[in-house]
Amino acid sequence: MHNVKHHLTDQLLMAYSAGTLPEAFNLIVAAHVSMCDDCRAQLASFDSVGGALLDGTDSQPVAEDCFAETMRLITSGALSPVKRPSPSAQGASVLPAPLRDYVGGDVDKVKWKPIGMGVKQAILPTSKEASARLLYIPAGTAVPDHGHRGMELTLVLQGAFVDETDRFGRGDIEIADEDLTHTPVADIGEDCICLAATDAPLRFNKLIPRIAQPFFRI
Amino acid sequence: MKTKYDPTDWITHMTRIRDDQDQTAFAELFQYFAPRVKAFLMRSGADATLAEECTQEVMATLWQKAHLFDASRASVATWVFTIARNRKIDALRKQRRPEPEDLDWGPEEEPDQADILSLQQESEQLGRAIAALPAKQRELIEKAYFGDLSHSEIADQTGLPLGTIKSRIRLALDRLRHAMK
Ligand SMILES: [Zn+2]
Ligand SMILES: [Zn+2]
Structure with a gap:
């Protein structure tokens, strides 16, 4: 919780607050914020900006029966029941709550599919504008070097990886775009589990991964 | 009003x-x-x-x-x-x-x-700071929140280059932060 070194950008936090991101990015932002108190505080201030904007906006007159209709909605019981946000698991689990909701449990419930060299992945069901997947990289193993066509966010959930830019441990998020070509290598100490979200297929630099890419959907 | x-x-x-x-x-x-x-x-x-x-x-x-x-x-x-x-x-x-x-x-x-009071004071301060932003910066922040547009879509709509938009939003955020201190 306290050792997070690599954070979300203001741009991403603001877009999450405004509600303009595709689902896969919403998921990775929610997962990082679950693990990072700095970004949680920053997000709260972006929500306050939204509140202040709403407060200061010009109003749009509502229909005469709007209040009566609202009261009818309240008394009719037609509203879906209140869902409290999932409580924190107090560091007992590898996956933060928003991810556990997608997986249906902690890491032991992930349906991994091998993609070669001991690396496994599980694609999570999100809307098609962007994709989210869990990656399992055995300690010491490299993910083939690749560039990015869009934006790729990678959040470390267990272990760590190192690439040309830095070392990323649990809770850290790497933000990669067109300008970065990198070869992430899982740290030797422990198998690495990450959540990756991207809005475009990665561009692998080596021939074999490029051919395999449509099959792996990475 | x-x-x-x-x-x-x-x-x-x-x-x-x-x-x-x-x-x-x-x-x-x-x-x-x-x-x-x-x-x-x-x-x-x-x-x-x-x-x-x-x-x-x-x-x-x-x-x-x-x-x-x-x-x-x-x-x-x-x-x-x-x-x-x-x-x-x-x-x-x-x-x-x-x-x-x-x-x-x-x-x-x-x-x-005490927590409630300080949060309310900060909220009021933020409201005033947003109201005091130069019109162009405020418009872009409003668009980012209300317009349901990503920054590049804002660029299409306003005709402003993406870099200008990002730096204007950043500038607006800096000003807000400054006003909050
Ligand atoms: Zn953070
Ligand atoms: Zn990458």
């Missing part, structure tokens, strides 16, 4: 709604916020009919969730904003927006009065 009001007053309204299901308090809150929620939804791309319908749902949710409102964590306006934003994502954008896991706040404690 913005109606003058004491923002701490909305907290009392929320308490009355939560503890006594007070319809008078709800009606007053409704009168202030429902037209703003509707405007927000229309600026996000809803037509008047859909915006009206969603406004009813947002305000009903506010009543229903009154027990979850915590005045030491958010102003009432921010609370309304987050409910309206979630409704916008469901109804207009058809995306899911998972929430971060909740911190443990302990057993249903009444929040500290």
Whole structure:
């Protein structure tokens, strides 16, 4: 919780607050914020900006029966029941709550599919504008070097990886775009589990991964 | 023109709604916020009919969730904003927006009065700081929040190059931060 070194950008936090991101990015932002108190505080201030904007906006007159209709909605019981946000698991689990909701449990419930060299992945069901997947990289193993066509966010959930830019441990998020070509290598100490979200297929630099890419959907 | 009001007053309204299901308090809150929620939804791309319908749902949710409102964590306006934003994502954008896991706040404690007061003061300060932003910066921030547009889509719509937009938003955020100090 306290050792997070690599954070979300203001741009991403603001877009999450405004509600303009595709689902896969919403998921990775929610997962990082679950693990990072700095970004949680920053997000709260972006929500306050939204509140202040709403407060200061010009109003749009509502229909005469709007209040009566609202009261009818309240008394009719037609509203879906209140869902409290999932409580924190107090560091007992590898996956933060928003991810556990997608997986249906902690890491032991992930349906991994091998993609070669001991690396496994599980694609999570999100809307098609962007994709989210869990990656399992055995300690010491490299993910083939690749560039990015869009934006790729990678959040470390267990272990760590190192690439040309830095070392990323649990809770850290790497933000990669067109300008970065990198070869992430899982740290030797422990198998690495990450959540990756991207809005475009990665561009692998080596021939074999490029051919395999449509099959792996990475 | 913005109606003058004491923002701490909305907290009392929320308490009355939560503890006594007070319809008078709800009606007053409704009168202030429902037209703003509707405007927000229309600026996000809803037509008047859909915006009206969603406004009813947002305000009903506010009543229903009154027990979850915590005045030491958010102003009432921010609370309304987050409910309206979630409704916008469901109804207009058809995306899911998972929430971060909740911190443990302990057993249903009444929040500290000093925390509530300082949060309300900061919220007022933020409101003034936003109102004081140069028009162009304020417009871009409003577009980023209300327009349901990513930065590159804002560029298409305003004809401003992407770099200018990003730096203007950044500048606006810096100013806000400065104003908050
Ligand atoms: Zn962070
Ligand atoms: Zn990458």
